[in-house]
Amino acid sequence: MDMLQYNQYLRSIELKRDGIQSFSRYPFCLPIIRSLSSIELHPKVTYIVGENGSGKSTILEAVAAAYGFNPEGGTINFSFSSRDTHSELHNYIKLIKGIRRPKDGFFLRAESFYNLATNVDELEKIDPGLLLAYGGKSLHNQSHGESFFSVFMNRFSGNGLYILDEPEAALSPSRQMAMLSRIHDLVEEHSQFIIATHSPIIMAYPESSIYEIKDNIRLVGYEETEHYQVMKTFMNNKEKILNILIKEEK
Template sequence: MERTDVNQYLRSIELRRDKIKSFSTYPFCLPVIKNLSSLKFHPKVTFIVGENGTGKSTILEAIAVLSGFNAEGGTKNFNFATCDTHSKLYNYIRLIKGIRAPKDGFFLRAESFYNLATNIDDLEKQTPGLLSYYGGRSLHKQSHGESFFSVFINRFSGKGLYILDEPEAALSPSRQMAMISKIHELIEKDSQFIIATHSPIIMAYPDAVIYEIKDSIKKVRYEETEHYQVMKSFLNNTDKMMDILINDK
């Protein structure tokens, strides 16, 4: 049975524009924030895509912090802070929740994954056996891609809210496809995902909504995303594209 809007964990966000004194300072100066009023989430998967610097990670971070997660990643029980660099956008966003609360959750971001792995090692010293939830092996003793995927495969259990920031940064194309399978498995176990990504592979998951950020944020079809169009053009016309990139000065 399909979940209704009120039954999903996160329904939407609203920007409290009346609380913002100036749109000339960061992060309010970002075009997407200037034009943002509200954003409705899909009950299963919501993708936020866009070029570097458009503000997708800033929005995702605010959603994660408002949901109770540590700004650098982890579960709601993580409270480490390596460097206080996250924006204060969360103070100006209202989170609209459903009537149910998730039983599990994780904020997984590529940018600060090293710090998360270090904190997990530290916690293992205090609570031996904790690493079993992450595959049983120190994340620092694996490659970046292996450790990142190990957290996703082993720690995410279902009935959860999972917020992923550019997960493809550490993963090969084949691992990105494996991630889609795991996402679907977790959705079948009553989970909800919000994902910021550049990956045309990951954002191909069909039962989802895609929001693309340019000057504003709008709902688009998969084939309409710039990421899909650029990748398709490159793969279909590789020799021509390489000639333009290398020789056309």
């Protein structure tokens, strides 16, 4: 095996199928979970892409929780919980780790970012100065996109394992491109990313693996992804597609 793979923080994830009593209940009933055995992770960036409801966020959440991150986001040290909604899948995920341990780590998800921002404000009261690591301004005193971007740009310090769930949800296309540049900076500082996304911009990092979920999960090239193909088709045939989607009344 390549030495780079030994040096990465997470080499692969495996589903402990023998311990699952029934694949008829959630989340094991999801087609992706029913067919999942293992996923080899790229030393730099691994993407998991697929339609809404395909199970990509469920897998990402399980990996984060199995590693020790708060299921609602944050670092391993965050323990807040607004509501226990995460699945039990993390109990059936085996993480194959490399020989190095990260010095930093963060689980950043758009879905529960408000709860994360609230917890950061509460921790600032206990530990004044904590907000400096998040840009120096309350995350609630910024727009959703600004605060989300501020965490990514300021809190991530390198030598880390970073798990991002649909980061594009709060970001404009230009901010998504800025995020891609920042991902590269952090990769150069020995970081590893696992990202669930719908964005053809976010998933464009060249040194990466892209897993696409349909009936099963498979490794694909960037231009093979449905997200890229749909976006390219729309941009190249905008008028024709709009005429199909929005038919004028006669």
